[in-house]
Amino acid sequence: xxxxxxxxxxxxxxxxxxxxxxxxxxxxxxxxxxxxxxxxxxxxxxxxxxxxxxxxxxxxxxxxxxxxxxxxxxxxxxxxxxxxxxxxxxxxxxxxxxxxxxxxxxxxxxxxxxxxxxxxxxxxxxxxxxxxxxxxxxxxxxxxxxxxxxxxxxxxxxxxxxxxxxxxxxxxxxxxxxxxxxxxxxxxxxxxxxxxxxxxxxxxxxxxxxxxxxxxxxxxxxxxxxxxxxxxxxxxxxxxxxxxxxxxxxxxxxxxxxxxxxxxxxxxxxxxxxxxxxxxxxxxxxxxxxxxxxxxxxxxxxxxxxxxxxxxxxxxxxxxxxxxxxxxxxxxxxxxxxxxxxxxxxxxxxxxxxxxxxxxxxxxxxxxxxxxxxxxxxxxxxxxxxxxxxxxxxxxxxxxxxxxxxxxxxxxxxxxxxxxxxxxxxxxxxxxxxxxxxxxxxxxxxxxxxxxxxxxxxxxxxxxxxxxxxxxxxxxxxxxxxxxxxxxxxxxxxxxxxxxxxxxxxxxxxxxxxxxxxxxxxxxxxxxxxxxxxxxxxxxxxxxxxxxxxxxxxxxxxxxxxxxxxxxxxxxxxxxxxxxxxxxxxxxxxxxxxxxxxxxxxxxxxxxxxxxxxxxxxxxxxxxxxxxxxxxxxxxxxxxxxxxxxxxxx
Amino acid sequence: xxxxxxxxxxxxxxxxxxxxxxxxxxxxxxxxxxxxxxxxxxxxxxxxxxxxxxxxxxxxxxxxxxxxxxxxxxxxx
Numbered sequence: 172x173x174x175x176x177x178x179x180x181x182x183x184x185x186x187x188x189x190x191x192x193x194x195x196x197x198x199x200x201x202x203x204x205x206x207x208x209x210x211x212x213x214x215x216x217x218x219x220x221x222x223x224x225x226x227x228x229x230x231x232x233x234x235x236x237x238x239x240x241x242x243x244x245x246x247x248x249x250x251x252x253x254x255x256x257x258x259x260x261x262x263x264x265x266x267x268x269x270x271x272x273x274x275x276x277x278x279x280x281x282x283x284x285x286x287x288x289x290x291x292x293x294x295x296x297x298x299x300x301x302x303x304x305x306x307x308x309x310x311x312x313x314x315x316x317x318x319x320x321x322x323x324x325x326x327x328x329x330x331x332x333x334x335x336x337x338x339x340x341x342x343x344x345x346x347x348x349x350x351x352x353x354x355x356x357x358x359x360x361x362x363x364x365x366x367x368x369x370x371x372x373x374x375x376x377x378x379x380x381x382x383x384x385x386x387x388x389x390x391x392x393x394x395x396x397x398x399x400x401x402x403x404x405x406x407x408x409x410x411x412x413x414x415x416x417x418x419x420x421x422x423x424x425x426x427x428x429x430x431x432x433x434x435x436x437x438x439x440x441x442x443x444x445x446x447x448x449x450x451x452x453x454x455x456x457x458x459x460x461x462x463x464x465x466x467x468x469x470x471x472x473x474x475x476x477x478x479x480x481x482x483x484x485x486x487x488x489x490x491x492x493x494x495x496x497x498x499x500x501x502x503x504x505x506x507x508x509x510x511x512x513x514x515x516x517x518x519x520x521x522x523x524x525x526x527x528x529x530x531x532x533x534x535x536x537x538x539x540x541x542x543x544x545x546x547x548x549x550x551x552x553x554x555x556x557x558x559x560x561x562x563x564x565x566x567x568x569x570x571x572x573x574x575x576x577x578x579x580x581x582x583x584x585x586x587x588x589x590x591x592x593x594x595x596x597x598x599x600x601x602x603x604x605x606x607x608x609x610x611x612x613x614x615x616x617x618x619x620x621x622x623x624x625x626x627x628x629x630x631x632x633x634x635x636x637x638x639x640x641x642x643x644x645x646x647x648x649x650x651x652x653x654x655x656x657x658x659x660x661x662x663x664x665x666x667x668x669x670x671x672x673x674x675x676x677x678x679x680x681x682x683x684x685x686x687x688x689x690x691x692x693x694x695x696x697x698x699x700x701x702x703x704x705x706x707x708x709x710x711x712x713x714x715x716x717x718x719x720x721x722x723x724x725x726x727x728x729x730x731x732x733x734x735x736x737x738x739x740x741x742x743x744x745x746x747x748x749x750x751x752x753x754x755x756x757x758x759x760x761x762x763x764x765x766x767x768x769x770x771x772x773x774x775x776x777x778x779x780x781x782x783x784x785x786x787x788x789x790x791x792x793x794x795x796x797x798x799x800x801x802x803x804x805x806x807x808x809x810x811x812x813x814x815x816x817x818x819x820x821x
Numbered sequence: 822x823x824x825x826x827x828x829x830x831x832x833x834x835x836x837x838x839x840x841x842x843x844x845x846x847x848x849x850x851x852x853x854x855x856x857x858x859x860x861x862x863x864x865x866x867x868x869x870x871x872x873x874x875x876x877x878x879x880x881x882x883x884x885x886x887x888x889x890x891x892x893x894x895x896x897x898x
Binding site: 189223227230231233234263265266269421423424427428430434 | 833834835836857860861863864868876877880
């Protein structure tokens with residue numbers, strides 16, 4: 172018999188993530204455990220005081236030497252990624268380092284901050300010897316604040332003075348952005364500038380106040396336009412961040428420390444910068460996997476039946492319907508949507524097809540996995556079926572158990588933890604810019620349809636007797652052609668997103684690609700494909716440069732949707748034939764291994780290239796190949812190949 | 822706010838490895854102290870206590886003890 176006396180002592184509650192971080196630091200294990208840090212920070216990011224807690228964690232992390240983190244994680248087998256960020260501005264910006272350290276650490280990236288002096292931004296942008304230019308920074312943050320204008324006004328000032336100062340500042344920043352793009356190597360990050368009541372109400376007449384407001388908006392619009400007129404310039408709009416809450420400025424911090432932007436605003440700014448860093452590194456998430464019960468609809472389908480669940484008509488139901496609308500909005504922009512639900516597959520499909528409340532329908536979803544297996548396994552299955560890495564997934568669930576399971580079992584998956592308040596689902600989903608990309612292409616918008624036709628191809632494959640029979644029935648048409656202006660965004664994006672069939676993983680921003688297009692020594696080709704199920708659009712590219720000893724293929728890549736249909740063989744046959752037609756001596760190519768492209772290591776030998784050299788594993792283990800053009804590979808018989816290689820007359 | 826609460830807050834908020842007896846040290850002697858720290862510390866105390874503390878006078882103080890005394894006076898007021 173159990174009595175009160177011998178009942179086990181109540182276990183102490185598990186230490187919170189901040190305490191576990193402090194413990195790691197106290198034990199000197201922070202550097203070696205930097206990857207664990209990301210999951211601790213993910214927990215903090217779900218909390219009520221996320222921004223404050225992350226800044227505190229960032230404070231701890233920022234005292235760690237980045238080199239030590241790289242060294243110790245490398246010793247443990249996988250070195251962490253680092254990013255160098257130069258920080259300058261008009262204001263004191265010491266408070267930015269902690270939240271920025273934390274926001275980047277959430278993505279497993281160690282910050283190497285290069286903080287400039289107070290109010291040095293103009294000098295830093297002007298002087299190509301400043302740390303903006305010399306630190307090798309991937310991101311150059313030039314943090315703008317309202318005081319940069321007001322400090323330049325005569326005392327006292329008229330609204331005309333402000334109009335002139337704002338216009339002059341915009342022109343100056345435009346010229347300095349041009350200078351940065353010309354001499355700098357990273358991405359310049361500017362921001363729009365808030366206008367405070369303490370500014371507008373220094374003017375007592377309403378007409379002047381109105382003119383001030385207009386001049387200020389024109390400054391901000393002009394700043395935003397700099398992002399479209401300059402490559403490698405990003406402008407973060409602070410307005411939505413300010414609208415999310417927290418004071419724009421703390422008057423005492425502004426007065427005593429010359430910190431003109433408040434901590435909470437800087438924390439939100441840091442989050443946007445971290446996602447920008449992910450975007451530039453092509454680490455945007457591609458797939459949104461959603462739970463169903465109490466995530467997409469109110470109620471539990473298995474218990475309540477289709478008539479007992481709601482995504483419209485009731486207070487709570489409408490909130491779920493609005494959430495579905497936002498999910499569909501993301502889906503319309505190339506985010507692949509999938510469902511992972513503990514339910515019977517047929518019941519979920521029936522709801523998606525027939526339930527009157529649903530905004531999301533079966534056609535919006537690339538996969539529906541409704542079954543009773545653990546969700547981490549279902550996420551792996553969805554990744555296999557879509558031929559994508561599970562680390563490109565975002566998982567959304569209202570169950571703390573499922574969220575915890577996926578976070579623990581698949582640390583690369585970003586987990587969005589919903590709760591029992593559906594009106595907050597949208598904010599929680601959008602709290603991080605997981606799907607941010609630089610530019611959307613037509614292929615992005617049609618992506619779900621592309622993956623759904625992929626399922627139809629799979630059915631054909633399953634019913635065909637052999638691979639040859641399948642390919643024969645598929646009716647593949649391949650077009651290998653010079654990249655046109657209209658394809659620049661898509662081809663650059665392919666270089667940034669493609670990981671598996673990517674021979675050297677050379678990433679190209681649109682500006683890098685244009686430089687190659689303008690260079691007559693370059694052969695830059697796009698690969699389009701289509702079959703009986705539809706047009707796949709641009710699915711790959713080849714970058715090659717003519718030199719004295721032949722054609723050098725810098726890189727070749729192909730979307731994972733269209734592997735193993737003979738498209739890669741047809742493409743390389745085209746390149747080889749072109750080299751021979753131009754009278755070149757040989758074609759040189761290389762393979763540079765990454766964690767994800769092992770599958771194409773043998774590609775060049777399989778199409779007749781000889782291995783010319785292999786560098787040591789510690790130098791990257793690059794393989795070099797050469798084709799002597801004596802015997803060209805045949806274009807696979809099952810496909811139809813069109814080529815457009817002539818250079819347009821200039 | 823007790824001395825221990827205050828020291829804990831300094832450690833947490835500023836990430837400074839502060840010993841308990843350093844409450845009486847001159848600020849210049851405390852590990853890697855900079856002037857922004859006072860402002861950040863006050864912001865944290867205000868968040869915890871929901872009381873506003875006059876910063877202007879604090880900035881002239883030379884020890885954590887003096888800051889602690891002023892903070893306590895403001896919180897108790």
